[in-house]
Amino acid sequence: MLPQEFIRAKRDGKPLDPAEIAAFIGGFEGERVTEGQVAAFAMAVFFNGLARDETVALTLAMRDSGDVLDWSGIGRPIVDKHSTGGVGDNVSLMLAPIVAACGGAVPMISGRGLGHTGGTLDKMESIPGYSVTPDNALFRKVTDEIGCAIIGQTGRLAPADKRFYGIRDVTATVESIPLITASILSKKLAAGLQGLVLDVKSGSGAFMGTEAEARALAESLVAVANGAGLKTTALLTGMDEALASDAGNAVEVRNAVRFLTGEHRDPRLQAVTLTLAGEMLALVGLAESREEGLAKATTALSDGRAAEIFGRMVHALGGPSDFVEKMDAHLPKAELVRDIVADEGGVIAAVDTRALGLAVVALGGGRTRPQDPVDHAVGLTRIAGLGTELSKGDVICSVHARSDADFEKAEAFVRGAYRFGAAPTERPAVIARFEA
Incomplete structure (x- = not known):
């Protein structure tokens, strides 16, 4: 040839x-x-x-350009999810232990943030001692014994994709659905999965801006994955506002632990997390239907099993043994926490979610190049969502920053992200089910 x-x-x-x-x-x-x-x-x-x-x-x-993981001998079905990314999307941190609590094995090989989107690995590295690069023996042991492990991609997993993507990134050829499809799925297939659920996002904070674009990508991903022998389904979810009420690294980990323990659960985040869990359980036969899967996932969350598994996973991969119980003693904190408040009253009519992600980047909590370091402590919390009615002086969000100058940079992005109206607006549904 x-x-x-x-x-x-x-x-x-x-x-x-x-x-x-x-x-x-x-x-x-x-x-x-x-x-x-x-x-x-x-x-x-x-x-x-x-x-x-x-x-x-x-x-x-x-x-086939690198290693393909072999999970033979593990008595659990191997299942994972992939999200196309967004702002305040910490779903993986809760989803993996929920599915593990229901009998699945979730070897979650995740990525870092780039541009305005956050990365699961950056969030997990907020936890002192946590290793996102364990050797294969430890990765397998944790997945087998605990049921989930959230780690990073090794150099031997689909290495051709890494070279291909690097060249696409500098030649204006990233936005090709077949190439996006092959890039995402080559790594998931190399992970040796038996089932995959895709969370394909659309909206102002998503890679695919419109639902039509997201549907086209979901259609391609599901068809190709199943054509390659991997049982796959997809959900379409909205990213027209931050998914969690917090965006950053340590702040999203804190949000996830509060979610798992029941201290606080953002409703849209809960809907996406539990729906994905139900889909995963049904896909690999751990539930008879999506509805049964959703019920099992809800129980695993509410009875504390998922929180226990998350804590065990963190400790097994090098983190503190008491992380869930004492996360505030372990997670890094920014020196300055200051509110951004509304200058006038009104209803939040639209949010440029990408701008919120860029506010986190401006604080140092994201990267514009893969090699850039991130500040795990900074971010946004108490982010107001669509349809919220605010009076003058009410909090739009709180900024966790290292300095006054960083706060001011983030504030400019946040204020530019919000558009206010006079009348209440209907909040769009967060999930639009995709049928292949």
């Missing part, structure tokens, strides 16, 4: 043979396929797309 002829075929809109796709991706190793050729192929796909079978072949080839 000559890389240039392979690229020419896709440039001219001709179908690609699965064996040729595998050979092209195999050429990433040792750079037998050059960076320029990868970029040219990405651009050809950007304009001409890929058929479903071609996307399946690309996904499998990227999966």
Whole structure:
């Protein structure tokens, strides 16, 4: 297979043979396929797309570029979820232990934040001592004995995707549904899952801005995953406002622990978390239906089993043994906590959720480049949501910052994010079920 002829075929809109796709991706190793050729192929796909079978072949080839985890011998079904990201989306922290409490095994391989979206790994690294890079033996042991482990991607898991994405990122070819699909699913397939539930978001804080775009991505992901042999379903969820009332790293961990213990549960966050859990349990046969799965997940949350499992997972991966009971003694805190208040009364009619995420980045709690460090202590709490009626002087949100200057930068983003109206507005549904 000559890389240039392979690229020419896709440039001219001709179908690609699965064996040729595998050979092209195999050429990433040792750079037998050059960076320029990868970029040219990405651009050809950007304009001409890929058929479903071609996307399946690309996904499998990227999966097979590295290790594929083997969970044989573990007496639990292996299931996970993937979210397309947003602001205040700490669902993974509660979802993994809830599903584990119901008999599932959740080897959750997560990512870091980039741009305005938060990253699960950055949140978990707020916990002193917690290791997001355990060796495979410990990862397997924790998943087997406790039921869940939230860690980061190793260098040997779908390494072709890492190279491919890096080139797409600098060649304006990220926004291609087939390439997004292959990127997401190659890593999930390499994780050795038996079931996957996707949380595809739309709205002002989501990667896919409209529900139509989110539906198109969900359709592609579900079709390709099932075509590659992984049982997969999807939910469409809204990101027209922050999902939790807190956004940042340590502040979202604190929110998650309060959720698990029942101290405080944001209603929209609870709806998404429990619906995803019910979907996961039904998908791998731990419940007869979504409704039964939802009921089991709700019980595991309310009776404290999920909180106990979260605490055990944290300790098994190096964190404090009393983290759930004494999280405030362990989590980092910002020096300055100051409220942003409404200058006048009104009803919150719209929120630019992306701007809220950028406020966290301005505080140092996010990154614009993968190599940037993050400040785990900073963030936003008590974030007011759509439809909230505020009087002059009421709190829009609280800012956790390191300095007055950082507070002022975040305040500018927050004030620019909110639009007020005179009359109450209907809050949009947070879940729009997707049917493939």
